[in-house]
Amino acid sequence: xxxxxxxxxxxxxxxxxxxxxxxxxxxxxxxxxxxxxxxxxxxxxxxxxxxxxxxxxxxxxxxxxxxxxxxxxxxxxxxxxxxxxxxxxxxxxxxxxxxxxxxxxxxxxxxxxxxxxxxxxxxxxxxxxxxxxxxxxxxxxxxxxxxxxxxxxxxxxxxxxxxxxxxxxxxxxxxxxxxxxxxxxxxxxxxxxxxxxxxxxxxxxxxxxxxxxxxxxxxx
Numbered sequence: 001x002x003x004x005x006x007x008x009x010x011x012x013x014x015x016x017x018x019x020x021x022x023x024x025x026x027x028x029x030x031x032x033x034x035x036x037x038x039x040x041x042x043x044x045x046x047x048x049x050x051x052x053x054x055x056x057x058x059x060x061x062x063x064x065x066x067x068x069x070x071x072x073x074x075x076x077x078x079x080x081x082x083x084x085x086x087x088x089x090x091x092x093x094x095x096x097x098x099x100x101x102x103x104x105x106x107x108x109x110x111x112x113x114x115x116x117x118x119x120x121x122x123x124x125x126x127x128x129x130x131x132x133x134x135x136x137x138x139x140x141x142x143x144x145x146x147x148x149x150x151x152x153x154x155x156x157x158x159x160x161x162x163x164x165x166x167x168x169x170x171x172x173x174x175x176x177x178x179x180x181x182x183x184x185x186x187x188x189x190x191x192x193x194x195x196x197x198x199x200x201x202x203x204x205x206x207x208x209x210x211x212x213x214x215x216x217x218x219x220x
Contacts, residue, residue, distance in 0.1 A: 007031050007056055010106040018110060021054070031056040034070075037110075039119045048073075048122045054106075054114075061104040062201070064096050067114050074121050078137055081117075090117045092135060092145030094200050094208060101199020139215040142208050149198055159212045164189075165196045166205050 004026075011024050011033060021035035033054040039047040051071030057063040067088040076082050081089040090096065090113040100108055116132070123131040135141035146158045163169040164178050167189070171178065177188035179196055189196055197205060 003060070007060065007106075010061075013105070014107045014110060017107065020049070021052075027055075029058040031060075037115060037118060039115065039122050041119075047119065050074075050118050052114075056106070064093065064100070064104060065106060065109055065114075067117070069118075080121070080124075081134070088114075088117055089137075090114065092142050093204055094142070094198075095135075095145040095148060097200040097204060098149050098198045139211045142211055143215075146208065149200075155212060155216060159209065159216065162205055162209050162212070165193075165198075166202055166209070167193050 008024065011021070014021060018035075018037055020038060021033050023032075023034040025032050025034075033056070034052075036049050036051050038049050041047060050069055050073060053068045053070050055066040055068065057065070067090060068086045069082065069088055070086055072086070074080055074082050074086075074088075076084050076086065083089075091099075096109075096113060097104075099112055120130050120132055120134070123129075135144045143155050143158060146162070147153060150158065150161055152158045152161050160169070161178070164171075171185050173186035173190070174184050177183055177185045179188060181188050
């Protein structure tokens with residue numbers, strides 16, 4: 001009941017900005033929103049309308065919604081960041097969690113990821129390229145996402161950093177913390193490990209560690 005109230009509240013908050021999201025229903029363990037999203041530019045000029053379904057996962061707001069483009073205006077090809085059933089790859093999961101680390105809400109997710117994704121495709125259809133930077137597919141994209149989050153530039157260093165922020169690789173308690181705070185490890189990471197994870201759940205980081213390790217030919 002509590003989650004139903006929260007999801008209904010978050011859905012209603014969206015309607016002033018996205019009034020064509022007209023239907024909220026329970027579907028198994030998920031909630032589904034059906035309707036349309038009007039894509040507009042920064043000045044509010046109309047670009048295009050996409051038919052969509054939004055799937056809200058059982059663990060929401062600890063987990064992120066899924067966008068499905070149902071009108072088939074976007075090619076069902078990986079090069080267009082679309083699966084065969086129309087599920088949209090908005091960004092890496094780590095990047096979404098990071099950018100919504102102050103609290104996941106449906107409206108924030110729509111504003112920061114769903115609408116920009118659709119707008120980027122309108123631009124590509126008109127100009128044959130995306131207006132904004134895109135992530136590659138698979139593990140390469142995961143690494144690119146972590147570069148954006150951490151500022152670390154190579155895959156090996158990113159992998160080392162991810163292991164550090166999960167706490168699986170410790171360091172001497174009296175040495176400066178790896179985060180660069182200037183505090184000793186025992187006074188920094190040991191006191192607040194969660195604050196070192198960029199707002200990203202540990203399970204997501206561990207999955208990315210596995211993927212990057214595999215791509216580098218390293219054992220987990």
